[in-house]
Amino acid sequence: MANQFDAVVIGGGPGGYNAAIRLGQLGLKAACIDARGTFGGTCLNVGCIPSKALLHASERFEEARKDFAKLGIKAEVSLDLPAMMAEKSKVVGELTKGVEFLLKKNKCEAIVGTGRIVSPGKVEVKARDGALRTLQTRNIVIATGSDVMPLAGAEVDEERIVSSTGALSLKQVPKRLIVVGGGYIGLELGSVWRRLGSEVTVVEFLDRIAPGLDGEIGKQFQRILARQGLAFRLSTKVVGVEKGSDALKVQIQPAQGGAAETLETDVLLVSIGRRPYTDGLGLEEVGVARDARGRIVTDGHFQTNVEGLWAIGDCREGPMLAHKAEDEAVACAENIAGRKGHVNYDAIPSVVYTAPEVASVGKTEEELKAAGIVYKTGKFPFTANARAKTIAATEGFAKVLADAKTDRVLGVHILGAEAGNLIQEAAFAIEMGASSEDIARTSHAHPTLTEAVRQAAMGVEGWTMQM
């Protein structure tokens, strides 16, 4: 009976561990397997959490150096990088332990080892010492996540040519850092090292950074990052890297071809995206369908084409975000338990944790135009928000997009301090099918940054009051 389960979850990231917890809550006997040795997946170990810890610490460092004097605070500031890294590791350690505690609390067995699907209903786990254990189960949830997308000609050694994982643990501040890829991971980690003293250049294939953002927000975001000191080489690709004894020589070329140029750097960060990770799982043998990008194909209930096999998180389609994996985990576990779980993909927020932050939910103006949807716009700048003034964080603006006929909120985009927290009101509005008037007539505490969202919502019907 020890090896008999209702559900075995392969992968202990935000998808896997949340699925196991919810299965346990619903009274099912679940196991959660992870090969890493600590639970929490990419997110807790080498993703969201360590990056946010370093973003926080480096932002305070820059603030102390540049802004304290204005506030009447005198301080001698210097960097202790090993201490900053130790604090980051402490946070990661506490949170990964926390996941183990939560699994135990919900009566899920946490198993360290590599899982392989032998057949529907049978998972073989190889422990770190090579010992094999076979689990019998009615359901298998694949939550194996994603891995760094490799860049041809730039093999990652995690010292001079690094992935996001290496960039979270550099032993010293590189004098020069080239970031390949202007997505949110590259921009966040580029910001960390710029604040700590590196000269950072972002090389991006497309003609703009963070391409999923609303265009207007994206343009202003890039201007702000450039003002902070990030250099951008847009519409440019990296075609090769040569490791010299004291510098890396990085060959770049216009994205559409043309004359090559060489840039020198001390560290190169490859952050051109992530790909689904399903290596060694045995998917071919059991016949699980994948799409052209290697993502596991499921129906709307997270069932694969093989009965009893389910997939959630980064290894299937959709935005590669921890909370998307968590939402799918809850819905999938509920479906396994015979309930009716579902995920509303229109209400999943996304956040870039730079300073200022960028957050959005729902449709961008470009998406609404492409879909032929007639919409109204309300905008409000943080320069006119009282709280933003008091905390000296007046960059950016909030923008609310609502259906011109029904006033239903279709998208909200915020560039500004605390945007990642502010966006939650908008996600809730979209989830509830609220109108812009609902936001505009809801009381918002004064003085808070949330008032900027309210004023932007008022702007949809043309009655912004504080501008």
Ligand SMILES: Cc1cc2nc3c(=O)[nH]c(=O)nc-3n(C[C@H](O)[C@H](O)[C@H](O)COP(=O)(O)OP(=O)(O)OC[C@H]3O[C@@H](n4cnc5c(N)ncnc54)[C@H](O)[C@@H]3O)c2cc1C
């Ligand atoms: C630098 C960085 C910063 C990020 N910041 C954010 C952020 O701020 N907000 C956000 O929402 N998202 C962020 N992400 C993305 C987020 O980490 C992922 O979307 C999320 O972790 C996906 O969860 P998952 O459960 O699908 O997969 P993962 O977290 O990747 O977990 C999968 C786990 O499965 C294990 N595994 C794989 N195969 C096997 C096997 N055969 N047997 C046993 N175990 C296996 C792996 O070891 C891994 O631990 C960031 C990512 C990176 C790299």
